[in-house]
Amino acid sequence: NAGVTQTPKFRILKIGQSMTLQCTQDMNHNYMYWYRQDPGMGLKLIYYSVGAGITDKGEVPNGYNVSRSTTEDFPLRLELAAPSQTSVYFCASSYTKNEKLFFGSGTQLSVL
Amino acid sequence: AQSVTQPDIHITVSEGASLELRCNYSYGATPYLFWYVQSPGQGLQLLLKYFSGDTLVQGIKGFEAEFKRSQSSFNLRKPSVHWSDAAEYFCAVEEGKTSYDKVIFGPGTSLSVIP
Numbered sequence: 001n002a003g004v005t006q007t008p009k010f011r012i013l014k015i016g017q018s019m020t021l022q023c024t025q026d027m028n029h030n031y032m033y034w035y036r037q038d039p040g041m042g043l044k045l046i047y048y049s050v051g052a053g054i055t056d057k058g059e060v061p062n063g064y065n066v067s068r069s070t071t072e073d074f075p076l077r078l079e080l081a082a083p084s085q086t087s088v089y090f091c092a093s094s095y096t097k098n099e100k101l102f103f104g105s106g107t108q109l110s111v112l
Numbered sequence: 113a114q115s116v117t118q119p120d121i122h123i124t125v126s127e128g129a130s131l132e133l134r135c136n137y138s139y140g141a142t143p144y145l146f147w148y149v150q151s152p153g154q155g156l157q158l159l160l161k162y163f164s165g166d167t168l169v170q171g172i173k174g175f176e177a178e179f180k181r182s183q184s185s186f187n188l189r190k191p192s193v194h195w196s197d198a199a200e201y202f203c204a205v206e207e208g209k210t211s212y213d214k215v216i217f218g219p220g221t222s223l224s225v226i227p
Contacts (some may be wrong), residue, residue, distance in 0.1 A: 006143060017117070020182075033215065035217070040121065040219060042202060042217045042218050042219035042220045043119075043156075043202065043217040043219075044217075045214055045215070045216060048214060048216055056214075058214060059216070090155060090156070092156075092215075097206065097213045098144045098161075098163060098206055098213070100146075100158040100161065101146075101148075101156070101158070101215060103155030103156045103157075105155050106155060
């Protein structure tokens with residue numbers, strides 16, 4: 001009964017490094033989302049996907065990339081990390097639109 | 113593009129008092145509306161949602177919300193707050209028109225409860 005699993009939970013990056021945040025769900029959900037949460041700003045949508053092979057930009061996509069080769073996995077790629085990308089990242093999924101989002105436990109990322 | 117505002121950044125109430133958290137959205141049609149709660153260090157949990165029909169919806173943990181089309185609002189209420197309700201509350205909206213709908217969140221309201 002894993003739900004939405006995010007790895008890693010914590011990471012520190014140096015400016016200019018790259019990394020991939022992993023997200024996997026075992027509920028056969030079609031919709032998957034990546035959000036970042038900054039204090040006082042709520043959750044901002046980075047990218048989302050409505051099914052394998054289909055992705056689209058959210059509110060704050062710059063500096064990130066995603067892919068969705070399978071229904072289960074939706075990794076988020078950070079290229080050339082910048083201090084502005086210091087945040088808590090949440091992955092979420094739902095079976096279809098207008099349904100409850102299931103959230104992962106988050107990844108706390110610091111770029112120094 | 114749709115947007116969500118939550119005018120109150122932080123609210124403090126006494127345990128046992130009533131609570132109302134405000135949410136306003138900007139969208140031409142009736143969107144799908146949600147309230148989520150986030151306890152410290154946790155992910156988000158759905159409290160309730162509104163799609164259509166009765167404008168007063170009931171959720172978990174004794175929460176309810178009322179959709180008012182004329183005011184573009186979807187305020188969350190609870191008659192008597194418990195100390196365990198201290199958390200961050202997020203209103204969210206989904207356009208609901210196409211398969212490519214996005215779920216957009218408001219900035220959140222932090223709730224503190226005085227024993």
